[in-house]
Amino acid sequence: MEVMLVTGVNGFLGSRIKEHFKDRYQIVAPAHAEMDITNLEEVMQYFERYEPQKVIHCAAVSDVGQCTREPEKSFTINVTGTENIAKACADHHTKLVFCSSDQIYFGSRENNAHKESERVTPQNVYGRQKLEAEQRMLQNCPDAVALRLSWMYDTVSNAKWEHGDFLRNLASILQRGERASFPCYDYRGITYVGDALRNLSQVFELPGGIYNYGSENQMNTYEMVVAFFKAIGIPEERVMVNEQAFADNPRNISMNIDKIRSHGIIFSNTLEALIACMTDSGLVLSAF
Numbered sequence: 001m002e003v004m005l006v007t008g009v010n011g012f013l014g015s016r017i018k019e020h021f022k023d024r025y026q027i028v029a030p031a032h033a034e035m036d037i038t039n040l041e042e043v044m045q046y047f048e049r050y051e052p053q054k055v056i057h058c059a060a061v062s063d064v065g066q067c068t069r070e071p072e073k074s075f076t077i078n079v080t081g082t083e084n085i086a087k088a089c090a091d092h093h094t095k096l097v098f099c100s101s102d103q104i105y106f107g108s109r110e111n112n113a114h115k116e117s118e119r120v121t122p123q124n125v126y127g128r129q130k131l132e133a134e135q136r137m138l139q140n141c142p143d144a145v146a147l148r149l150s151w152m153y154d155t156v157s158n159a160k161w162e163h164g165d166f167l168r169n170l171a172s173i174l175q176r177g178e179r180a181s182f183p184c185y186d187y188r189g190i191t192y193v194g195d196a197l198r199n200l201s202q203v204f205e206l207p208g209g210i211y212n213y214g215s216e217n218q219m220n221t222y223e224m225v226v227a228f229f230k231a232i233g234i235p236e237e238r239v240m241v242n243e244q245a246f247a248d249n250p251r252n253i254s255m256n257i258d259k260i261r262s263h264g265i266i267f268s269n270t271l272e273a274l275i276a277c278m279t280d281s282g283l284v285l286s287a288f
């Protein structure tokens with residue numbers, strides 16, 4: 001069995017990747033305390049010990065606000081840590097898949113869904129760090145793949161400490177009997193993590209480079225939630241439009257996924273996936 005190294009295994013995505021691949025690979029998944037990605041020597045020793053053929057690099061400071069509050073600390077983890085993983089992968093001829101982010105597109109003037117070839121100037125610290133991490137990764141390891149992920153959700157929580165996601169945040173607002181409020185000046189893809197996991201095997205076959213990876217969504221977030229509620233039978237009055245958020249500087253981080261589609265990797269759009277997810281998971285309204 002091939003060895004797959006998963007970093008950030010106690011996080012939202014890493015924990016699910018470990019579970020998803022556990023029967024197909026020998027998974028080595030060090031917690032932060034077992035391998036600190038900011039320590040190149042520790043990373044190299046780990047690679048020498050386990051000789052992974054594949055790496056999925058999920059460890060990061062993934063909280064946008066925390067990156068703004070602690071830019072130096074998050075730089076060391078998000079940029080230097082990724083560079084360290086890329087150096088080890090290059091030395092060991094290991095295929096690397098790195099989890100980047102759609103936040104790289106925040107601040108771009110492009111009105112349409114963004115393409116990988118676009119010139120970008122990320123507006124927040126997190127987006128700038130992810131962009132620099134991609135660049136350093138490819139300098140050190142040109143065969144590596146960076147996936148620009150959009151915001152992911154699941155129908156179930158894996159651990160008490162897991163950060164919230166779109167669907168579970170929405171469910172808890174509705175369960176508290178409150179009305180949900182979503183911005184109309186905000187365009188983004190939101191992706192079911194199950195779809196991201198399902199496509200991951202094919203990602204290892206991709207040539208090195210940068211790929212948008214997630215559901216497409218042409219609607220603004222408010223419109224999308226209205227359509228979702230309509231489809232699953234929640235009264236439209238339970239959602240309010242937020243006209244303040246991003247009003248001065250509308251946010252468009254929605255992605256065009258033609259590049260990954262040309263390699264046979266398919267995602268349903270945000271609305272279709274949300275509806276399918278609610279139906280398939282049996283969650284259908286019982287929670288609301």
Ligand SMILES: NC(=O)c1ccc[n+]([C@@H]2O[C@H](COP(=O)([O-])OP(=O)(O)OC[C@H]3O[C@@H](n4cnc5c(N)ncnc54)[C@H](OP(=O)(O)O)[C@@H]3O)[C@@H](O)[C@H]2O)c1
Pocket residue numbers: 007008009010011012013014031032033035036037038057058059060061062063077081099100101102149150151152153163
């Ligand atoms: N979740 C999403 O919707 C989403 C969307 C776009 C992009 N992404 C990207 O996808 C990746 C995974 O996201 P996620 O939501 O799973 O993140 P997460 O839940 O915040 O998990 C990140 C993990 O990284 C670990 N970590 C932090 N610093 C480390 C270090 N120095 N050495 C080793 N491990 C370290 C953390 O462990 P400790 O807590 O023990 O420090 C944590 O388990 C991240 O790169 C994120 O930026 C995620």
